[in-house]
Amino acid sequence: FLRMGKLADFFPSSAIQGMLAAIGLIILGKQFHIMLGNRISRESSIDYLFEIPATIKAAFTHDDVGLTYAAIAGVLSLAMMVYYPKIRNKYLQLVPAPMWIVLLSISFSYYFELVAKQPNPIHPEYMLSGIPNVQEIIAQIPTPDFSPISSIPFWSSVLALTLIASIESLLSIKAVDKLDPEKRRSNVNKDLKALGLSTIGSGFLGGLNVVTVIARSSVNVNNGGTNRSGNFFHAVFLLLFIALFSTQLTRIPLPALMSILVFTGYKLASPDVVKKIFYIGREQLIIFFVTLFFTLKIGIISGIVLGVICTFLIHIVLNKNIALFMRNFLKPNVLMYKEGGGDNNYYVSVKHFCSFMNYFRLKEKIDAVPEDQDIVIDFSLCQFVDHTVMENLNSYQELFSKRGGHFEVIGLDMHGADSKHPFALRRILPIPNLLSNFTKRQSLLEELAKEYELNYDPSKSKEVQFLRSFLFFKTKKVSHLYNRLSDEKHITSIFDVEFSEGEFIAKEVVRTTMMHIELDQNMPEFTLDREGLLERFYALAGFKDIPVLDHPDFSSRFYLLGEDEEAIRAFFTTDLIHFFESNPYYHVESNGDSLVIFGRERLASIKELKALLDFGNRLKDVVQNIGKNQSDF
Numbered sequence: 358f359l360r361m362g363k364l365a366d367f368f369p370s371s372a373i374q375g376m377l378a379a380i381g382l383i384i385l386g387k388q389f390h391i392m393l394g395n396r397i398s399r400e401s402s403i404d405y406l407f408e409i410p411a412t413i414k415a416a417f418t419h420d421d422v423g424l425t426y427a428a429i430a431g432v433l434s435l436a437m438m439v440y441y442p443k444i445r446n447k448y449l450q451l452v453p454a455p456m457w458i459v460l461l462s463i464s465f466s467y468y469f470e471l472v473a474k475q476p477n478p479i480h481p482e483y484m485l486s487g488i489p490n491v492q493e494i495i496a497q498i499p500t501p502d503f504s505p506i507s508s509i510p511f512w513s514s515v516l517a518l519t520l521i522a523s524i525e526s527l528l529s530i531k532a533v534d535k536l537d538p539e540k541r542r543s544n545v546n547k548d549l550k551a552l553g554l555s556t557i558g559s560g561f562l563g564g565l566n567v568v569t570v571i572a573r574s575s576v577n578v579n580n581g582g583t584n585r586s587g588n589f590f591h592a593v594f595l596l597l598f599i600a601l602f603s604t605q606l607t608r609i610p611l612p613a614l615m616s617i618l619v620f621t622g623y624k625l626a627s628p629d630v631v632k633k634i635f636y637i638g639r640e641q642l643i644i645f646f647v648t649l650f651f652t653l654k655i656g657i658i659s660g661i662v663l664g665v666i667c668t669f670l671i672h673i674v675l676n677k678n679i680a681l682f683m684r685n686f687l688k689p690n691v692l693m694y695k696e697g698g699g700d701n702n703y704y705v706s707v708k709h710f711c712s713f714m715n716y717f718r719l720k721e722k723i724d725a726v727p728e729d730q731d732i733v734i735d736f737s738l739c740q741f742v743d744h745t746v747m748e749n750l751n752s753y754q755e756l757f758s759k760r761g762g763h764f765e766v767i768g769l770d771m772h773g774a775d776s777k778h779p780f781a782l783r784r785i786l787p788i789p790n791l792l793s794n795f796t797k798r799q800s801l802l803e804e805l806a807k808e809y810e811l812n813y814d815p816s817k818s819k820e821v822q823f824l825r826s827f828l829f830f831k832t833k834k835v836s837h838l839y840n841r842l843s844d845e846k847h848i849t850s851i852f853d854v855e856f857s858e859g860e861f862i863a864k865e866v867v868r869t870t871m872m873h874i875e876l877d878q879n880m881p882e883f884t885l886d887r888e889g890l891l892e893r894f895y896a897l898a899g900f901k902d903i904p905v906l907d908h909p910d911f912s913s914r915f916y917l918l919g920e921d922e923e924a925i926r927a928f929f930t931t932d933l934i935h936f937f938e939s940n941p942y943y944h945v946e947s948n949g950d951s952l953v954i955f956g957r958e959r960l961a962s963i964k965e966l967k968a969l970l971d972f973g974n975r976l977k978d979v980v981q982n983i984g985k986n987q988s989d990f
Contacts, residue, residue, distance in 0.1 A: 875951045
């Protein structure tokens with residue numbers, strides 16, 4: 358009811374993974390002993406883990422044959438959980454491994470009863486207890502006791518259960534959204550509300566909390582389920598099974614069921630999880646183990662809180678700038694608007710920093726955009742982007758792609774990363790390690806260069822003199838170029854350029870993608886842009902809009918500047934005018950022997966860069982034809 362679904366975004370991904378791994382170890386540690394027929398009681402979760410070697414040793418020395426059979430049932434069931442997924446048979450896969458364990462356990466019991474004429478050899482203490490009848494269930498429903506409501510342990514348990522159930526449910530909801538063939542997005546707040554009401558009802562009846570789990574939904578999806586009826590019938594069949602076959606449940610050994618929990622716990626804390634975290638970054642491994650250790654040692658609430666604190670401290674250490682976070686934490690740092698000019702992209706600019714602490718602001722903007730639209734996320738003004746944000750943006754990229762939209766992240770090419778993992782955190786460095794740890798955009802630029810047979814150079818270049826002859830850069834200070842794609846002779850090149858406008862408190866750093874074309878012919882100096890955008894920039898230079906005779910539509914749509922009006926009118930032939938009228942708007946500028954072209958004063962996405970490259974090459978052909986015709990004349 359409080360619409361707190363967005364709180365899930367405040368937890369760092371590695372801290373959540375650490376908490377889940379700790380929960381996995383807690384489950385594994387407590388149930389492993391029952392799986393091998395050894396009931397023990399210890400004070401802490403770590404003690405249960407330390408006792409595992411002793412339990413394994415004891416399994417080979419049981420004096421009671423019933424305990425030996427119990428251990429064998431547990432080990433065989435665990436082996437089935439491990440190796441069953443490796444059997445690729447479409448008929449076997451219709452029934453999940455846990456159900457096979459139940460069916461085989463019941464069959465094992467009937468074999469001894471009907472064929473061997475012997476009682477079940479598994480110790481009775483390790484068999485599942487029967488389900489009481491309806492009258493007994495009603496009689497045993499506990500009366501709620503509200504006396505502990507004012508105690509700290511009560512609220513600690515409430516918060517722990519709420520946190521575990523909510524995070525597990527949110528993770529499962531996100532996972533199911535990825536599996537959905539129709540790529541729908543769940544209403545997280547609505548789901549949490551339903552789970553909360555269900556848990557309240559279950560609690561009043563003495564039951565456990567209700568959570569969303571991935572297993573049932575994944576089975577439904579794999580077998581063609583597309584709506585809520587799959588879960589409904591799953592519940593119906595479960596109730597029918599309990600009502601009609603409850604007596605059969607007493608034939609299932611506890612070690613067999615515990616093997617399912619042991620396997621689940623192992624999957625949450627397997628070496629593959631640790632390896633995955635390590636590949637993302639060493640700092641993520643620290644966050645992971647800090648959360649895991651304190652969750653095991655103190656508790657889930659304390660563990661996740663300390664994991665969040667550890668993440669924040671590591672971010673401060675990596676950036677060596679606590680003011681970056683403290684000064685900008687409460688500031689709005691996300692700006693979104695819909696760009697015009699025919700593209701109608703949604704453009705989102707992020708400033709200062711973007712981490713788990715303020716990611717919700719970016720998420721709100723992205724969620725407001727339909728998934729079948731194009732959106733560009735620009736981090737060029739952002740000094741730091743953490744792993745949690747990078748991971749979530751990747752999920753959005755998959756979602757937009759499957760819905761027919763386009764989602765692209767730009768502005769991270771000058772940010773350093775400590776690993777090659779696409780989810781590694783990024784931060785501005787004095788000398789970024791551009792050559793070893795490419796961003797996704799840089800990798801795509803490299804592929805684009807191969808596709809168009811161009812050379813790609815991601816490094817910084819201070820060779821910017823050729824830009825200073827263009828009117829656009831007369832009042833700007835060019836810092837450097839980077840991410841340059843060019844042909845062998847550097848006749849045609851596309852690059853990202855960083856420049857600044859103004860000084861001191863008015864100084865603003867801008868990063869833009871431009872195309873530069875050198876021509877083997879002379880032409881008049883001119884600047885062409887969309888009508889109404891450049892008057893205030895060039896008024897001080899004394900330029901006025903040059904009307905092109907016999908083309909009123911062109912003159913009304915475009916703003917044409919230049920000193921030699923006669924030469925410019927002669928240069929703008931009908932073919933050139935028709936070319937500009939039939940293509941998207943670009944800023945095109947000539948310095949007499951070369952052209953500079955760009956779309957907007959920001960970095961271009963890969964899609965926009967391809968369009969710019971196509972536009973520039975076609976414009977080059979038109980201009981060269983004009984020069985050839987004029988020279989022939």
